[in-house]
Amino acid sequence: MADREMRAVYAQTLTALAASDPRICVVEADLARATGTGPFAKAYPDRFFNVGVAEANLVGVASGLSAAGKRPFAATFACFASRRAYDQFFLSANYAGLEVVLVGTDPGVTAAFNGGTHMPLEDLALMRVIPRLVIVEPADPVSLEAAVKLALDRGGCTYLRLQRKPAPEIYGPGEPFEFGKAKLLRPGKDVVLAALGALMVGEARKAAESLATEGIDAAVLDVFTLAPLDRAILLDLARKTGRMVTCENHRVTGGLGSAVAELLAEEGVPARLARIGAGADEFGEVGTQDWLAERFRLTAPHIAAAARRLVKGE
Numbered sequence: 001m002a003d004r005e006m007r008a009v010y011a012q013t014l015t016a017l018a019a020s021d022p023r024i025c026v027v028e029a030d031l032a033r034a035t036g037t038g039p040f041a042k043a044y045p046d047r048f049f050n051v052g053v054a055e056a057n058l059v060g061v062a063s064g065l066s067a068a069g070k071r072p073f074a075a076t077f078a079c080f081a082s083r084r085a086y087d088q089f090f091l092s093a094n095y096a097g098l099e100v101v102l103v104g105t106d107p108g109v110t111a112a113f114n115g116g117t118h119m120p121l122e123d124l125a126l127m128r129v130i131p132r133l134v135i136v137e138p139a140d141p142v143s144l145e146a147a148v149k150l151a152l153d154r155g156g157c158t159y160l161r162l163q164r165k166p167a168p169e170i171y172g173p174g175e176p177f178e179f180g181k182a183k184l185l186r187p188g189k190d191v192v193l194a195a196l197g198a199l200m201v202g203e204a205r206k207a208a209e210s211l212a213t214e215g216i217d218a219a220v221l222d223v224f225t226l227a228p229l230d231r232a233i234l235l236d237l238a239r240k241t242g243r244m245v246t247c248e249n250h251r252v253t254g255g256l257g258s259a260v261a262e263l264l265a266e267e268g269v270p271a272r273l274a275r276i277g278a279g280a281d282e283f284g285e286v287g288t289q290d291w292l293a294e295r296f297r298l299t300a301p302h303i304a305a306a307a308r309r310l311v312k313g314e
Contacts, residue, residue, distance in 0.1 A: 003166035004141040007036035010162060013148045014073060015040045018047065025065055027051060027074040029058040035075045035105060055080040059088040059102065066098035071152055078104030078161060082123035094130050094157045101151045103160045108249030109292035110163050110199065111284065119284025125254020127159045128227055134179050135226040137161040139201035140170040143224065146177035154179065167198040180228035188219030191307045192237045195247035196223045196256045204247050206300035207307065216311055229259055238264055238271035243310040245274045247303055252277035274306040
């Protein structure tokens with residue numbers, strides 16, 4: 001099956017759900033073409049709002065729509081969704097107890113030629129400290145469809161971290177998902193590769209295949225939601241293997257690696273941990289996605305090398 005474009009899946013899912021749910025509306029900050037929500041605007045013009053290049057207002061309008069009983073999905077580049085509109089999302093949506101789905105597109109190195117100013121390597125760290133916020137980063141089109149539906153059903157606020165580009169399907173149609181529940185894609189007894197999002201789950205799977213040729217049995221875990229974190233499976237796998245590599249398209253500080261480190265320390269699990277992600281003191285750069293992934297050490301060879309060092313006790 002050909003890879004499906006993630007932004008198209010997002011827009012198609014919303015458009016289909018809106019046919020039976022008149023509460024659903026879309027709010028854009030002049031990026032509908034980038035987000036792919038043109039089909040929704042065409043199908044439901046009275047439920048599509050373009051607020052222009054004004055991200056704080058994007059969240060304010062979405063919050064107002066939620067207060068009026070609507071279920072808004074507000075999208076912009078993840079750098080703007082987090083850094084620029086953070087206070088509005090924190091207060092007007094989350095603190096107010098409303099139901100806003102904020103979609104941050106082009107996370108991490110997927111920003112590519114938009115460059116360092118538009119490359120969010122810290123959005124997860126910012127969002128992770130907002131109380132009761134669900135943070136989800138789907139690994140494939142099937143889990144993206146599920147995430148959109150779950151966000152609509154749950155109430156409260158959700159931050160959906162969305163890679164716009166195509167991604168291969170990992171899951172079969174109808175695969176069940178739940179916020180706060182990770183998916184074990186591959187069992188393994190030597191080390192765990194815990195990954196978040198389409199880019200890193202894909203690289204973790206490649207790393208596990210490479211390690212298998214060396215006799216290293218690596219488990220692969222699709223974390224799915226950073227918040228709430230699936231504490232039970234992470235603790236179970238860490239206790240069984242004693243080794244874990246976190247893989248995220250983000251800085252190593254504040255996101256998945258930090259969340260897992262906190263969990264292991266708090267629970268007193270004596271597992272060794274390596275974190276794959278951009279360096280704590282690195283800003284984004286301009287380049288192709290493939291070049292940037294290698295530049296920031298997010299690729300399968302770097303994941304495999306980290307796992308290999310843990311297994312060897314180095």
